[in-house]
Amino acid sequence: MQYSKSTDYALHALLHLARPELRNNVGIKELSGMLEVSESYLSKIMSKLRQDGLVRAVPGANGGYELARPAEDISFLDVVQVIEGRQQMFECSNSRSRQHRLLAEEEDGREPAPSRGSECLVEKVMNGAEQQLHQYLREHTIQSVLDEALQRGGFQAAKKR
Amino acid sequence: MQYSKSTDYALHALLHLARPELRNNVGIKELSGMLEVSESYLSKIMSKLRQDGLVRAVPGANGGYELARPAEDISFLDVVQVIEGRQQMFECSNSRSRQHRLLAEEEDGREPAPSRGSECLVEKVMNGAEQQLHQYLREHTIQSVLDEALQRGGFQAAKKR
């Protein structure tokens, strides 16, 4: 149960792209140098970020990447979901077991919302917990972290140049 | 980023052990039959639960498992941590990169708490999110789910026998 390294890389790449001193189109070489990750691997990740609309990419000389939307509109949740996927963390395996029949038995008779996903009690807890996680990640954006970094005096070395 | 099936199995096994009609020592055969999981595999999971003090086990004829503490003292978080481990979901890989130096740069001078884990801004967000998840899981116990099931009329088939 760990986030993949790709998530780590993606977050840091986006944080770099969001740097204030933006002269458009940051190349893979620069990113790779910053994060100290191989160009080949990082480019795969950037490609995924592009496919999901988080960054734009332009090939050719002077090409590179830039954010596709303002940094305050890119939440940590966005990034995590692009890399880790959107399936839920808990997925029941044996919903046909005898155990299930006892736990998910509906009260006899009317089933109020047949269209609803009919979440069982275990899933209710696990999915509820995941929603808490998502809510928190949704509230923190690339921009908010960047702001905090500037406030704390980070990025000074770069700004002084 | 998914919980393993073992977590699923462990939760359901504990929910079975917490059933009201407890005559001590539920054998692996009964559990295996309930969850429809092989005895060999499930016994590995039960063994882990025992090592971490969630259940007690006694071998020999008429042996089996029972909860080591009241069901209201076994939270979902306990179970998840036994199976998935206690490492954090986000673990930074390259804290020596140039990127890091810019993001985690301390404000020049005094570093107020050298003993503190000196959490960087990215980790602060990711760990914060995980804490939300943990808090929710901590508030839900085997007993609380069982109560809700009984209230909803589940377990009736078993109770009528």
Add this chain to the structure above:
DNA sequence: CCTATTATGGACCTGTGATGTCCATAATAT
């Protein structure tokens, strides 16, 4: 004491996915 029962732990197998490299191709600026 003997035997059947039951949990334990080690060895082993297998498939899948994370991590990563390499290369051929396409698109773009100069």
Add this chain to the structure above:
DNA sequence: ATATTATGGACATCACAGGTCCATAATAGG
């Protein structure tokens, strides 16, 4: 035309989830 840069497919490798099998130990009941 050429150099530059992103893209995508094909592989390679490795760790781990998921699972089986078996030898051993402990226990209850006769």
